[in-house]
Amino acid sequence: MSSTLTSIDELYFGAGASDAVAVPLHGLAAGQTITSETLSDHALLEATRAGDETAFAEIVHRYRNQITNYIYRMTNDYDGAVDLAQETFVRVYGAMERYRTDYAFSTYIYRIATNLAISELRKRKRRRLVSLTALFGERAETETCEFDPPDAQPLQDITLIERERRTAIASAIATLPEKYRAPLVLRDVEGKSYQEIACILEMSEGTIKSRISRARTFLRDKLRAYL
Numbered sequence: 001m002s003s004t005l006t007s008i009d010e011l012y013f014g015a016g017a018s019d020a021v022a023v024p025l026h027g028l029a030a031g032q033t034i035t036s037e038t039l040s041d042h043a044l045l046e047a048t049r050a051g052d053e054t055a056f057a058e059i060v061h062r063y064r065n066q067i068t069n070y071i072y073r074m075t076n077d078y079d080g081a082v083d084l085a086q087e088t089f090v091r092v093y094g095a096m097e098r099y100r101t102d103y104a105f106s107t108y109i110y111r112i113a114t115n116l117a118i119s120e121l122r123k124r125k126r127r128r129l130v131s132l133t134a135l136f137g138e139r140a141e142t143e144t145c146e147f148d149p150p151d152a153q154p155l156q157d158i159t160l161i162e163r164e165r166r167t168a169i170a171s172a173i174a175t176l177p178e179k180y181r182a183p184l185v186l187r188d189v190e191g192k193s194y195q196e197i198a199c200i201l202e203m204s205e206g207t208i209k210s211r212i213s214r215a216r217t218f219l220r221d222k223l224r225a226y227l
Contacts, residue, residue, distance in 0.1 A: 041105035049096055060089050063106075066190075067113050073185045074117035076174040084120060088113045107199045110186070114200060118178045165223075172222040176215055183208050184215035 039047075039055075041062070047055035067088055072081035091112050092099075099108065173181060182201060186192045187208075198205045 042101045045096065045099060045101070045105065048093075049099075056093060059092075059105075063109055064089070067109060070110065070185065070190055071113055071117045073170075073173065073189050074114070074178075074181060075120055076170050080120065084116045085113070087116055091116075103199065104196075107196060110190075110192075110200045111202070114182050114186075118182065121178050121181075168223060169219070172219050175222070176218060180211050180215035180218070183211045184219075187212050188216075 039058075041059065044055040044059050048059070064085060068081050068085040071084045071088075072078050075081055075084070088109060092109055099105075173185065176184065183197050186197045186200060187194070192200070194205045194208055197208050201208065
C-alpha cells in the first residue's frame, strides 16, 4: 500500500450518498465484486491494506461528514474543521499498517479527530495569549482599554431569537476547556454512549460522566437567558 497520500481529495469520490460502490477485494475470483455498503469498516480497511484505494474512498465517504461536523462543534470554525477532517483521514491512511481490528474503527477515527481538534484549540490559546500580551503591553502606558459588552437583551423576532440561541450555544461550547468540551460534544451532539466516549478519550466512564455533568452545568449558567 502506498503511504504517500497527502490529501483525501486525491482519492475518487464519484459516488453519491445513496449510491453503492463496487469495491474489488484482492483474493476474490476474477471479476467478482462486493458492494461496498455491505462491507464492514474492518473489511474495507483490510482491502485498503491490500492496495485497494477505492475501499479507502468508501471509508472517507462514510465518515467525512461526521468527522467534519464533530470537529466543527469542537472548534467553532467550519473551514478549519474541513482541513482538520482531511488531516484526520490522511493520518488514518498513513497508519493503516498499524491499525488494530480489536475495537471499532469509529473509536479510532474519533480519537484522531479529537486529538487534532484539541491540538488546534491549544494553538489558538497560545496565539491569543501572545496577542493579548502584545496588545496590553503597547497600550498600558498610553491609554485605558474599554470593553463594550454585547447587548444581552433577547431579540423579539422568533426566527432571529432561535438563530441567536444556536449561535450562543456554539459560542458557549467554544468557551469550555477541552477536557469538558470533548466529552460533552461526543455525548450531546454526536450521541455516543459513555462506553464509546471512554474508549475514544481513553479514560474511565466515571470521569466521563463527571466531566459531562460539569460541562452541562456550565452551559446552563451561560445560557440562562435562552432557557
